[in-house]
Amino acid sequence: MAAIEASELVDRGVLRFLTAGSVDDGKSTLIGRLLYDTKAILADQLAAIERTSQRRGQTLDLSLLTDGLVAEREQGITIDVAYRYFATAVRKFIIADAPGHTQYTRNMVTAASTAQLAILLVDARHGVVTQTRRHAVLAHLVGIPHLVVAVNKMDLVDYRPDAFASIVDEFLDFAARSGISDVRFVPISALEGDMVVERGGNLPWYEGPTLLQILETADVSNALVDAPFRFPVQYVARPNGINRRGYMGRIESGSIAVGDEVCLLPTGLCTRVSAIRTFHGDHASAGLHSAITLELGDEIDVSRGDMLVSAAKPPAISRMLEASLCWLDAAPLDTNRKYVLRHTTREVRARVDRIDHLWNVASQQCEPAPPTLRMNDIGRVALSLAQPVFADRYADNQVTGSFIVIDEVTNNTVAAGLIE
Amino acid sequence: MTVAALLEGQSLPGKSPALTLVDYDHLGWLESEAIHILREVAGQCRNPALLFSGGKDSLVLLRLAEKAFRPGGFPFPLLHIDTGHNFPEVIAFRDHRAAQLGERLIVRSVEDSIASGRVELRHPAESRNRHQSVTLLDAIAEFGFDACIGGARRDEEKARAKERIFSFRDAFGQWDPKSQRPELWNLYNARVGPGEHVRVFPISNWTELDVWQYIARERLEVPSIYLAHIRAVVRRGAALVPVTELTPPRDGERVEKLSVRFRTVGDITCTAPVASRATNIEAIIAETAAATITERGATRLDDQTAEASMELRKKEGYF
Numbered sequence: 001m002a003a004i005e006a007s008e009l010v011d012r013g014v015l016r017f018l019t020a021g022s023v024d025d026g027k028s029t030l031i032g033r034l035l036y037d038t039k040a041i042l043a044d045q046l047a048a049i050e051r052t053s054q055r056r057g058q059t060l061d062l063s064l065l066t067d068g069l070v071a072e073r074e075q076g077i078t079i080d081v082a083y084r085y086f087a088t089a090v091r092k093f094i095i096a097d098a099p100g101h102t103q104y105t106r107n108m109v110t111a112a113s114t115a116q117l118a119i120l121l122v123d124a125r126h127g128v129v130t131q132t133r134r135h136a137v138l139a140h141l142v143g144i145p146h147l148v149v150a151v152n153k154m155d156l157v158d159y160r161p162d163a164f165a166s167i168v169d170e171f172l173d174f175a176a177r178s179g180i181s182d183v184r185f186v187p188i189s190a191l192e193g194d195m196v197v198e199r200g201g202n203l204p205w206y207e208g209p210t211l212l213q214i215l216e217t218a219d220v221s222n223a224l225v226d227a228p229f230r231f232p233v234q235y236v237a238r239p240n241g242i243n244r245r246g247y248m249g250r251i252e253s254g255s256i257a258v259g260d261e262v263c264l265l266p267t268g269l270c271t272r273v274s275a276i277r278t279f280h281g282d283h284a285s286a287g288l289h290s291a292i293t294l295e296l297g298d299e300i301d302v303s304r305g306d307m308l309v310s311a312a313k314p315p316a317i318s319r320m321l322e323a324s325l326c327w328l329d330a331a332p333l334d335t336n337r338k339y340v341l342r343h344t345t346r347e348v349r350a351r352v353d354r355i356d357h358l359w360n361v362a363s364q365q366c367e368p369a370p371p372t373l374r375m376n377d378i379g380r381v382a383l384s385l386a387q388p389v390f391a392d393r394y395a396d397n398q399v400t401g402s403f404i405v406i407d408e409v410t411n412n413t414v415a416a417g418l419i420e
Numbered sequence: 421m422t423v424a425a426l427l428e429g430q431s432l433p434g435k436s437p438a439l440t441l442v443d444y445d446h447l448g449w450l451e452s453e454a455i456h457i458l459r460e461v462a463g464q465c466r467n468p469a470l471l472f473s474g475g476k477d478s479l480v481l482l483r484l485a486e487k488a489f490r491p492g493g494f495p496f497p498l499l500h501i502d503t504g505h506n507f508p509e510v511i512a513f514r515d516h517r518a519a520q521l522g523e524r525l526i527v528r529s530v531e532d533s534i535a536s537g538r539v540e541l542r543h544p545a546e547s548r549n550r551h552q553s554v555t556l557l558d559a560i561a562e563f564g565f566d567a568c569i570g571g572a573r574r575d576e577e578k579a580r581a582k583e584r585i586f587s588f589r590d591a592f593g594q595w596d597p598k599s600q601r602p603e604l605w606n607l608y609n610a611r612v613g614p615g616e617h618v619r620v621f622p623i624s625n626w627t628e629l630d631v632w633q634y635i636a637r638e639r640l641e642v643p644s645i646y647l648a649h650i651r652a653v654v655r656r657g658a659a660l661v662p663v664t665e666l667t668p669p670r671d672g673e674r675v676e677k678l679s680v681r682f683r684t685v686g687d688i689t690c691t692a693p694v695a696s697r698a699t700n701i702e703a704i705i706a707e708t709a710a711a712t713i714t715e716r717g718a719t720r721l722d723d724q725t726a727e728a729s730m731e732l733r734k735k736e737g738y739f
Contacts, residue, residue: 011445080600082581083574085627092446094625106602113604234459237492248488250456279487291455291488304463328602342607345463404607411588411611413601 011090015220018096018111020104020139021121022131026152029061030121030190031084031097034212037197040086081111091216105361105376106328108135109416112142113402117218119148119211124157124187128170133178134361136171140180141324141378141418143398146218147175147183150211155189159202178364186211225288228313229254229262230392230400232344233306237293246277246293247302252344252399254310256294257285261311264302265390270311272297305346307390307400315390315400321383322420324359324394325352327373329407329414335372339414341385343403349386350405356380373415380420394418447634451484454622456606457585458488461567461620462495464610468567468620469560471739472498472525474506474514474643475685477571480623480631482521483638496569497524501556503548504531505666505688513643528559545666547689553737557593566612569620570739575627579731585624591615593737619739628683629708636701646704648681648696659692 021027034040053061084095096111098104112118118139122132132149139147149171157163164187175183186195187206194200197212209217230253237246256262256273263270275295276283286292294308302308309315327333333352341350357366359378366380373379394401405415461468470485472478485494498518502511518525530548533539533555541551560568574581584600586608601609610618623631635642652663654673660680661667666688669675680693681704698704730738 014446014449080582080597082578083625084581085575085625087446087627087629092449092627092630110602110604114606234456235463235495237489248459250452250459277491279490289449289452291452291459340611342609344607345460398605402605402607404602404604404609406609406611411609411613413603413609416602416604 012216013220014092014094015117015215015218016094016096016115017117017119017215018098018108018115018139018144019119019121020098020108020111020135021152022123022129025121025123025126026190027097027121030119030150030152030188030196031095033190033193033196034095035084035086037193038086038088038212040084081107088212088216093215104131104134105138105326105378108138109142109326109328112139112144113416115139115144116220117146117148117215118144119150122149122151122167122171124151124153124163124167127167128174130362132171133174133364136175136180137178137361137364140178143394145182147180148211148214149183149185151185151187152190154187154194154203155192159187159189159194161205164206184208184214186214222288224253224397224399225255227253227397228315229256229260229308229310230315230344230390230397231256231262231294231308232346232400233302233304233308234345235304236302244274244295245299245302246295247308248291248293249308249345250291251286251288253288253397255285255287258283262296262308263311263314264296264300265307265309265314265317266388267300267306268317269298269300271300307344307346309390315392315397317388318391319385319388321385321389321391321403321417323381323383323403323417324378324420325373325381325405326378326416326418327375327414328416329412330375331407331410331414332375333373333415338386338408340406340408341383341389341403341417342406343389343391344400346389348389350383352381353384354382356382383417391419393420447630447637450623450626450630451487451634453606453625454484455488457608457620457622458485458569460586460608461569461610462489464608465567465618467563467565468496468569469499469526469563469565470494470496470569471571472500472514472518473571473685474500474510474517475571476631476635476642476646477573477623479517479640479642480626480634481569481571482517483634483640484622486521494521494523497526499526499528499559499563499565499568501552501559502527502529502531503552503687504529505548507643507645507682507685507688507691509645510643510685513641517641526559526563528555528562530555533558545689547687549687549690550733550736550738552687552739553593553733556739557737560593560617561615565617567610567618567620569622571623572619572621572739573626573628573631574621574624577730579734580624583621583624583734585621586610587619587621588612589617589619589737593617595619595734595737597731597735628711629705632701632705632708636705642701643685645682645685645693648679648699648703650677651680651693652676653678653680653693660695661692662688664688 082097098107098111151167168185188195194202195210231249233247233249235248239245260273274297276286277293335352338349338351355369357369357380360367392400401419403417404413407414530551539551539554584603652675653660654669681696682693698707
């Protein structure tokens with residue numbers, strides 16, 4: 001952990017970001033460099049990788065810091081998303097380290113679902129490759145607001161500005177065609193440590209921020225602060241003599257104040273908020289992500305899976321969904337079966353009625369509808385539900401616009417859906 | 421950040437009637453996520469339990485549970501797997517805190533598992549850390565728990581870095597790192613079949629420093645052995661080993677009285693203190709921020725035996 005000494009520092013909260021790249025582009029080395037140069041690597045961890053590096057006849061290999069499980073070390077591969085942590089004086093960072101080669105769609109979508117920023121690594125020698133474009137469009141599909149293209153291995157192209165500039169041009173051209181707008185570029189050498197945490201002495205022509213400066217200053221303000229109020233009920237507290245029946249949950253978008261009119265879905269009954277309670281006492285109002293207990297003016301029957309919403313701007317009450325469905329399971333989609341669909345705190349039975357088309361991530365083209373979806377496929381589908389859900393478009397609200405699909409037999413999470 | 425600054429951000433009763441955006445600081449963000457997770461357990465699981473050892477991470481869990489469910493009672497009992505080799509200060513604190521909260525505490529002991537032959541020790545002084553898994557799985561079967569909430573954190577250990585927040589265990593209590601359920605957004609899947617359960621880790625995304633900062637912000641009481649005190653220890657390799665009945669000095673070892681504190685409080689036979697003069701939480705935060713050795717590296721003798729110790733234990737049903 002970096003030494004945090006200054007007492008008057010601003011706490012800029014948490015930034016969750018993912019790192020993606022193709023094989024051998026130095027992703028593990030970059031993460032190792034970030035952790036090492038921000039002093040998140042401690043002496044005993046360093047001693048362990050020094051021992052391993054020596055055993056393998058290498059100098060200090062920072063990529064070993066992100067090695068995980070025995071199976072992975074034996075096979076020299078990464079099998080799953082790993083989470084890493086570091087903090088600087090102003091912000092806490094959570095890295096989702098998504099392996100690039102196998103099952104990249106499954107891993108990327110998983111890592112991207114909670115990330116606010118994606119670092120795409122590009123090898124300065126090879127430029128923008130298919131894998132880069134795939135990762136970029138997946139990050140865009142899942143709605144990550146910030147994209148950072150880190151052009152790595154600048155040391156292997158003699159730190160030439162033209163090598164960097166041509167990759168920037170190439171990527172911007174691709175981004176414009178894909179509708180990707182917020183992109184930043186930084187030339188780095190993860191191996192030598194240039195422009196990651198320290199500026200280093202090898203890139204004097206680059207005047208922009210280091211990668212860490214980009215991470216420290218990225219805007220994490222959430223558009224859901226001003227979105228219509230959505231409060232999925234997680235749990236109902238029984239009345240206890242002092243308090244009335246309370247509805248526990250977290251404000252997933254918008255805000256609420258005592259006296260505000262809210263609608264209960266699915267019934268559509270409207271009432272007013274009579275109290276906002278927390279462990280620390282009662283509040284007159286509460287904002288995004290507040291974990292609160294709401295009490296209502298009228299005694300109406302509310303249970304888990306119901307949603308309290310803005311009376312003025314309610315979501316759609318819907319038994320049919322059009323969605324992009326990313327299939328995550330080894331067993332392919334069976335359109336004859338019913339699955340469980342979990343949307344916020346609500347579980348309903350669902351069936352895929354129709355696959356409209358398959359989305360080819362590599363070519364970014366729609367392809368004719370296949371008979372089923374297999375692992376790592378993304379298809380545009382129509383679902384019918386046994387009971388309604390209260391849905392917004394994913395583009396408007398990631399919480400009320402997303403769902404997972406669960407196989408009732410294995411209980412596995414088999415798909416992730418983004419509502420259109 | 422100083423404790424004073426942390427306390428400033430805290431919403432005190434009657435003082436700040438408007439709860440604005442809670443993720444304005446990192447502790448608010450972490451707290452909101454953890455409360456959401458605890459309420460998902462209550463909403464999705466039929467019969468959960470919260471693993472409470474008296475250690476700092478589980479103390480944080482209890483405060484989060486208060487924030488999630490008060491003024492009501494917790495929708496789960498507290499469960500402690502007692503190795504019989506715990507520090508007496510921690511056991512006393514465990515009972516004190518459970519009584520203070522008025523929540524039900526279930527204790528199952530490795531001692532009983534040994535007596536009934538479920539656990540066989542190779543020698544009487546062997547670390548009981550690994551054997552806790554047997555007692556834990558027996559307790560889960562005895563009460564039919566379908567979820568166990570634990571205070572494990574992903575920053576502790578590399579096997580944990582890849583574990584889900586809702587982590588599935590099969591009917592043998594095993595964790596299979598290669599076939600974990602995908603976990604997206606904040607949509608958690610706690611569904612299990614008969615005999616299976618999930619482990620749930622609400623503070624997965626916290627670091628050791630976050631835990632201490634939160635303890636300071638919430639003014640939580642901690643067992644005394646977390647604070648610097650004078651203790652008889654011997655130096656064994658890089659570790660300071662506490663001198664106790666279970667861990668007597670070996671021939672030729674010199675017993676020293678040093679100012680030490682514990683960073684983790686596990687089984688006495690495999691938990692070592694670090695040299696410290698931190699007698700209050702603020703001093704611990706300063707030491708943690710400047711630490712050069714990881715929490716488990718400094719203090720857990722069992723993790724140093726093989727690089728994959730934790731992964732192996734977890735596959736067998738460990739926390």
